[in-house]
Amino acid sequence: MQLREILTEKFKQFVDNPTVTVVVTEANSFKVFVSGQVRTPGVYRLRSETTLLQIISLAGEFTKEANPKKIVIIRREGGKDKRLEVNYTEIIDGVNPGANYVLKSGDTIIVPLRFQ
Numbered sequence: 001m002q003l004r005e006i007l008t009e010k011f012k013q014f015v016d017n018p019t020v021t022v023v024v025t026e027a028n029s030f031k032v033f034v035s036g037q038v039r040t041p042g043v044y045r046l047r048s049e050t051t052l053l054q055i056i057s058l059a060g061e062f063t064k065e066a067n068p069k070k071i072v073i074i075r076r077e078g079g080k081d082k083r084l085e086v087n088y089t090e091i092i093d094g095v096n097p098g099a100n101y102v103l104k105s106g107d108t109i110i111v112p113l114r115f116q
Helices: 002-011 052-058 090-091
Strands: 029-035 042-045 072-077 080-088 108-111
Touching: 029 052, 042 108, 052 108
Parallel strands: 029 108
Antiparallel strands: 029 042, 072 080, 072 108
16 A cells, blocks of 8 residues: 555646556565585575475475474564574374474574584
8 A cells, every 4th residue: 555655646746636556476575595415405484384394395404414303483573583493303203293394484403413
Protein backbone atom coordinates (compact mmCIF):
# COMPACT_ATOMS: atom_id res chain seq x y z
CA MET A 1 0.00 0.00 0.00
CA GLN A 2 2.81 2.40 0.87
CA LEU A 3 4.63 1.73 -2.39
CA ARG A 4 1.41 2.24 -4.34
CA GLU A 5 0.87 5.62 -2.67
CA ILE A 6 4.45 6.76 -3.29
CA LEU A 7 4.31 5.75 -6.95
CA THR A 8 0.91 7.41 -7.42
CA GLU A 9 2.32 10.69 -6.09
CA LYS A 10 5.39 10.46 -8.34
CA PHE A 11 3.32 9.68 -11.46
CA LYS A 12 1.06 12.71 -10.87
CA GLN A 13 3.86 14.80 -12.38
CA PHE A 14 3.37 13.00 -15.70
CA VAL A 15 -0.19 11.62 -15.73
CA ASP A 16 -3.53 13.02 -14.60
CA ASN A 17 -5.14 10.73 -12.02
CA PRO A 18 -2.70 7.82 -12.28
CA THR A 19 -3.89 4.38 -11.25
CA VAL A 20 -1.10 2.26 -9.79
CA THR A 21 -1.24 -1.43 -8.91
CA VAL A 22 1.60 -3.17 -7.09
CA VAL A 23 1.78 -6.96 -7.16
CA VAL A 24 4.27 -8.82 -4.99
CA THR A 25 5.37 -11.92 -6.86
CA GLU A 26 7.93 -13.11 -4.36
CA ALA A 27 9.03 -12.15 -0.85
CA ASN A 28 12.64 -12.92 -0.01
CA SER A 29 13.05 -11.16 3.29
CA PHE A 30 13.17 -14.37 5.36
CA LYS A 31 16.82 -15.43 5.36
CA VAL A 32 18.85 -17.88 7.41
CA PHE A 33 22.59 -18.41 7.28
CA VAL A 34 24.26 -21.83 7.31
CA SER A 35 27.99 -22.10 7.87
CA GLY A 36 30.55 -24.69 8.79
CA GLN A 37 30.63 -28.32 7.84
CA VAL A 38 27.79 -28.67 5.34
CA ARG A 39 28.24 -29.27 1.63
CA THR A 40 26.66 -25.97 0.56
CA PRO A 41 27.03 -23.26 3.20
CA GLY A 42 25.46 -19.91 2.47
CA VAL A 43 22.41 -17.70 2.76
CA TYR A 44 19.08 -19.45 2.32
CA ARG A 45 15.93 -17.51 1.48
CA LEU A 46 12.93 -19.30 2.87
CA ARG A 47 9.31 -18.98 1.77
CA SER A 48 7.67 -21.16 4.37
CA GLU A 49 8.20 -22.50 7.87
CA THR A 50 11.46 -24.47 7.91
CA THR A 51 13.05 -26.58 10.64
CA LEU A 52 16.69 -27.25 11.46
CA LEU A 53 16.54 -30.71 9.86
CA GLN A 54 15.07 -29.26 6.69
CA ILE A 55 17.75 -26.56 6.35
CA ILE A 56 20.49 -29.17 6.86
CA SER A 57 18.98 -31.10 3.93
CA LEU A 58 18.83 -27.94 1.82
CA ALA A 59 22.49 -27.28 2.63
CA GLY A 60 23.46 -30.67 1.20
CA GLU A 61 23.83 -32.57 4.46
CA PHE A 62 27.04 -32.77 6.52
CA THR A 63 30.62 -33.09 5.34
CA LYS A 64 32.75 -35.98 6.64
CA GLU A 65 34.42 -33.59 9.09
CA ALA A 66 31.14 -32.39 10.66
CA ASN A 67 30.18 -32.80 14.29
CA PRO A 68 26.37 -33.13 14.17
CA LYS A 69 26.22 -33.45 17.95
CA LYS A 70 27.35 -29.85 18.53
CA ILE A 71 25.30 -27.71 16.11
CA VAL A 72 24.72 -24.13 17.25
CA ILE A 73 21.86 -21.87 16.23
CA ILE A 74 22.54 -18.21 16.94
CA ARG A 75 19.30 -16.27 17.23
CA ARG A 76 18.84 -12.57 17.94
CA GLU A 77 16.20 -12.00 20.62
CA GLY A 78 15.60 -8.80 22.53
CA GLY A 79 18.69 -7.19 21.04
CA LYS A 80 20.98 -9.99 22.24
CA ASP A 81 22.37 -13.11 20.62
CA LYS A 82 21.02 -16.34 22.06
CA ARG A 83 22.86 -19.63 21.47
CA LEU A 84 20.84 -22.81 21.03
CA GLU A 85 23.01 -25.92 21.17
CA VAL A 86 21.56 -28.85 19.25
CA ASN A 87 22.47 -32.52 18.99
CA TYR A 88 21.27 -33.60 15.54
CA THR A 89 21.67 -37.28 16.43
CA GLU A 90 19.26 -36.94 19.37
CA ILE A 91 16.63 -35.38 17.09
CA ILE A 92 16.97 -38.20 14.54
CA ASP A 93 16.91 -40.88 17.23
CA GLY A 94 13.79 -39.38 18.81
CA VAL A 95 15.56 -38.65 22.10
CA ASN A 96 15.04 -34.89 21.78
CA PRO A 97 12.62 -34.14 18.91
CA GLY A 98 11.84 -30.72 20.43
CA ALA A 99 15.32 -29.57 19.44
CA ASN A 100 14.26 -29.58 15.78
CA TYR A 101 13.68 -25.84 16.03
CA VAL A 102 11.57 -23.91 13.57
CA LEU A 103 13.96 -21.34 12.17
CA LYS A 104 13.42 -17.60 12.45
CA SER A 105 14.56 -14.93 10.03
CA GLY A 106 18.18 -14.04 10.70
CA ASP A 107 19.11 -17.32 12.40
CA THR A 108 22.67 -18.52 11.86
CA ILE A 109 23.27 -22.27 11.94
CA ILE A 110 26.84 -23.37 12.58
CA VAL A 111 27.96 -26.96 12.08
CA PRO A 112 31.40 -27.31 13.70
CA LEU A 113 34.31 -29.59 12.90
CA ARG A 114 34.29 -33.01 14.52
CA PHE A 115 37.57 -32.41 16.36
CA GLN A 116 37.10 -28.94 17.90
